[in-house]
Amino acid sequence: MKFICSQGALSRALNTVSKAVSLKTTIPILKGIKLSVKDNVLTLTASNLDMSIETTLDVSSGENGTAVVSARFFSDIVRKLPNALVTVNLEEGKLNVKCLGSDFSIVALSADEFPDMGRFDSENKIEINKEILKDIIKKTTFAASIDEKKGVLVGCLFDFKENLLEVASLDGFRMAVVKREIENSEERKVIIHYAILNEIQKILMESPEEGNIEIIPGDKKIELIIGETRVVARKLEGDFINYKDILPKDYKTRCVVEREELFYAIERASLFAREGKNRLIKMYFEDSEIEINSRNEQGKVKEILSADIEGESLAIGFNAGYLLDVLKVVGDSEIVLQMSSPTGPCIIRPLEGDAYTYLVLPVRISVN
């Protein structure tokens, strides 16, 4: 195997596939990146048990071939090389990397035992706009459970309906449901681990590609094609909770408020609340004002902001972090809060439509 390419392009490709390298694995080959040259195209692949990433790069090739090298060493070397042409050459079990005055030699492994990415039937493909997919991931992964013992709750449910994608996640304290129109005819449900979605998000952010992403659901895995990059992710198996039953049908208090203003007020109000796990703040909805309180032995705070409040007055406690998580990812300048009682959930939604629906459970408080 031999190829020549620019340091910059090789470094970017290594950065992309490195997201699937598991540094903690005890299987040496999985700490490696597979390099494969065929007809002036270099394919780089990395794989852990949950996720594989493959990307391609046009190179000047002297010789086809395949090798696996340490992801860490090879990435570090290429990143630190000067911005010039890099010549990579497999010789007697060593990968030689040359660039101007630098001459590296790294132990190479055989690619025979490197896991296969699998093939997917592209007839099943669903096309989705890149910006829409980024927006959906941003708005849902944070609400998934981070407790691996919670089964499918560590994942986000992607529910592909006719011309609609509905994505849901919940951890027992809060829930996110996001809906976007897409072109799709066949109904399919896929659950993907939040951590894999976060890596996919990074690839989406770093990719210069504009336009559509292809999603191809397979039997146990799902494939995403992002420009020159393929990502294959393991699907989580199991039935997702029927979350629609959890959403309350009506409310007694409805509040329209400036999202940013509410975000900063809650952030300040939680300054005296962050000692415990709960970050407990108390909120009072009354007479076109929201009052937010917290206190500890060091002091107390009262925040007041104006809002359109309809229906009954309400005193309710929340974990500030759960509200901030929602207010951080929603882009609208105004949002709607709907509540019924101090012990019932709070629903956060847009002024119009149902592009997103968040549910946050309250914390029981004693109101003086």
Next chain:
Amino acid sequence: MKFICSQGALSRALNTVSKAVSLKTTIPILKGIKLSVKDNVLTLTASNLDMSIETTLDVSSGENGTAVVSARFFSDIVRKLPNALVTVNLEEGKLNVKCLGSDFSIVALSADEFPDMGRFDSENKIEINKEILKDIIKKTTFAASIDEKKGVLVGCLFDFKENLLEVASLDGFRMAVVKREIENSEERKVIIHYAILNEIQKILMESPEEGNIEIIPGDKKIELIIGETRVVARKLEGDFINYKDILPKDYKTRCVVEREELFYAIERASLFAREGKNRLIKMYFEDSEIEINSRNEQGKVKEILSADIEGESLAIGFNAGYLLDVLKVVGDSEIVLQMSSPTGPCIIRPLEGDAYTYLVLPVRISVN
């Protein structure tokens, strides 16, 4: 006590004095910041046993007075307030902080037990250009010992001579000596802890002041006046090593090389050397070339760069980190290395003059 000022100015002042707040102290008052209003000037003070910082701010004042409040809470609150006028008011042992819809109340302590900064006789003052002081600190603190058991070696010696400031630091493996011309008549020596110098460096970087810094050596402490900010630092007591005796008088190999090129070559050459503590690289000086090698079981690297080499050829080993530390802070495009043997020190200095002299001890190597 009562005052009104802008959120931005108050936040910047708190950020400055917070550098002297010790979060680990068991003395509650030292976790606080002292606020003192007199005739439309707010003075903020923080102090730990080694260092005190005081800064002033023009405010609209309603009432003179003094209080101490938790540095952490007060700084967090002010930082998160909107960019508007802040009203601060001491009432019944509580500091009330109001800004638009925000209303905070923090426990305040009496300032009676807050340590005094001390007074210094400004007749002793030495003026030094701010950029020169920043440059000196950058070029010397890294070579001081980080081992508190090493006595004065955790400090940098500031040796004020007639119209010359010479600053030295050493840790047993490397040494830095930096010289700059300043206006000074009286000879004085002061040793200051590297960690205090690093905090002073941050204040210098953040301060919008241009022009001169005043340094006023006292008996046990030293005062620095940086614009509106006073820093009082404890002097380290003891005799500094007579470092001039350590500097070799002559050399057998002299090498002139591009600093940046050498930096990146050593950085790459140390990629296979960073497993152990030593980051051992081997360098060969011969025939207008420097060759740098390292190897481990994962691979090996050879870097070659051109250089002007006079005198004897030499093979010598170094801890890459010690060389990189020097090459990082020196600004010149070309530098000089002077060595005599594989076991003797390497001197790094400018092409002309003696603005800086670094000494780095080699690591004993077996040359095959």
